[in-house]
Amino acid sequence: MSTLELFFDLVFVFTVTQLTELLADHLDVRGAVRVLLMLGVIWWMYSAYAWLTNAMAPSSPLRRVLLLVGMGGFLGVAIAVPQAFGAAGWLFGLGYFVVNAIHTGAFALAGGDGVMRALRGGLAWLNLLSATLVLVGGILTGPWRYGLWAVAFAIQAATPYLSPIEGFTLAPAHFVERHGLVVIVALGESLIAVGIGIRGYELTLGIVFAAVLVLTVLYYLYWVYFGGDDARAEHALEATADPRRRALHAVHAFGFAHVPMLFGIVVFAAGVKKIIGHPFDGAKLSYALAITGGVVLYLIGHAVFRLVLRLGSIRHAVLATVLILALGLPLGLLSAAAMLGLIIAAFVVSWFIDAGGIRPVLRAWRAGDTPVMHSS
Numbered sequence: 001m002s003t004l005e006l007f008f009d010l011v012f013v014f015t016v017t018q019l020t021e022l023l024a025d026h027l028d029v030r031g032a033v034r035v036l037l038m039l040g041v042i043w044w045m046y047s048a049y050a051w052l053t054n055a056m057a058p059s060s061p062l063r064r065v066l067l068l069v070g071m072g073g074f075l076g077v078a079i080a081v082p083q084a085f086g087a088a089g090w091l092f093g094l095g096y097f098v099v100n101a102i103h104t105g106a107f108a109l110a111g112g113d114g115v116m117r118a119l120r121g122g123l124a125w126l127n128l129l130s131a132t133l134v135l136v137g138g139i140l141t142g143p144w145r146y147g148l149w150a151v152a153f154a155i156q157a158a159t160p161y162l163s164p165i166e167g168f169t170l171a172p173a174h175f176v177e178r179h180g181l182v183v184i185v186a187l188g189e190s191l192i193a194v195g196i197g198i199r200g201y202e203l204t205l206g207i208v209f210a211a212v213l214v215l216t217v218l219y220y221l222y223w224v225y226f227g228g229d230d231a232r233a234e235h236a237l238e239a240t241a242d243p244r245r246r247a248l249h250a251v252h253a254f255g256f257a258h259v260p261m262l263f264g265i266v267v268f269a270a271g272v273k274k275i276i277g278h279p280f281d282g283a284k285l286s287y288a289l290a291i292t293g294g295v296v297l298y299l300i301g302h303a304v305f306r307l308v309l310r311l312g313s314i315r316h317a318v319l320a321t322v323l324i325l326a327l328g329l330p331l332g333l334l335s336a337a338a339m340l341g342l343i344i345a346a347f348v349v350s351w352f353i354d355a356g357g358i359r360p361v362l363r364a365w366r367a368g369d370t371p372v373m374h375s376s
Contacts, residue, residue: 002053002057007071011071011075012074013188013189014078015077016262018081019039022082024193027290034084034085038092038149041130041153045103045156050178052107053178074095076091084138090138090139091138096135097131097132103127104124108124122159130153133149134148137152157256166246172234175250176230186261187221190268190269190272193273197273198211206279207276214340221298224298237250259301261297261305262301263297264300265294266294268291270290270294271288271294274287275291279337281335282336283333291336292329303318313354315350323342327346
């Protein structure tokens with residue numbers, strides 16, 4: 001991975017921060033729908049740039065300039081997020097159009113029979129159509145904006161099935177690393193939410209304790225993904241010989257499955273921002289739903305990720321989800337800190353059950369392994 005790609009990811013850091021801030025300020029159904037809609041279209045093109053750099057390393061001045069222009073488009077989108085459904089809709093749409101145009105142009109520059117066949121076979125005009133819908137939706141107001149942006153996302157989601165994507169170069173190691181970095185960036189936003197949420201409050205041991213609980217939850221979410229599944233995902237893609245099947249696996253696991261994971265992190269971070277200043281008070285229902293629901297969304301997305309790539313059992317995710325929703329949500333109405341503690345306990349209990357008890361876990365630790373879930 002090049003340093004320019006790491007620099008490129010800084011825009012996504014800002015984007016996640018903007019989405020989290022927006023949701024925290026409007027933590028209701030309408031706010032969630034707006035954030036999900038924006039995250040959906042943004043993520044699809046952000047992931048598309050991972051495909052781009054997978055096929056075309058930014059090794060020449062022209063290629064680097066194209067990436068920087070695309071980065072500028074993403075920056076415009078991120079700046080517009082707080083007012084994307086208001087006065088800044090045009091900026092969101094314009095930035096998104098630039099992002100799409102640069103993506104298509106850079107792929108054409110990369111050349112290759114497979115890439116050109118995909119562009120001519122539907123990718124180019126489908127990208128242009130979805131970008132135009134986002135731009136027009138940003139200019140129009142009211143229900144038109146919701147409708148056109150939803151249709152744009154639907155077109156993007158259908159594009160892999162309507163164009164010959166098997167022609168794209170897919171280097172599993174680079175591809176998995178790029179997407180994994182985005183997950184880490186998103187998890188970091190929840191830590192930022194802790195710092196933002198305690199502004200204006202006197203720092204107490206209770207707040208510090210709650211911050212440690214949040215960090216523990218985030219570490220477990222990190223561990224679920226990076227405790228071996230990232231390496232197994234790379235091997236699964238490498239082992240898929242058929243080019244189209246490999247490409248579709250990549251779309252399903254890293255395109256679709258990552259949407260609920262990233263959205264879950266944003267929702268969790270928004271909830272954390274709301275409760276961190278008074279962690280021992282009962283949380284409002286919307287705050288408790290954000291914290292428990294965010295974790296559950298992440299687990300669901302990761303379970304789909306494992307199923308698509310056949311990485312192993314999803315029993316851990318199912319058990320943890322049931323415990324968090326059945327016990328964590330009502331407990332949060334009494335104490336936000338207790339809810340965070342229950343989420344951690346649910347992770348540990350479901351892990352032990354999935355592993356078959358404490359002895360297999362201890363044996364794995366002695367062997368130097370850190371299994372989160374069964375890989376078979």
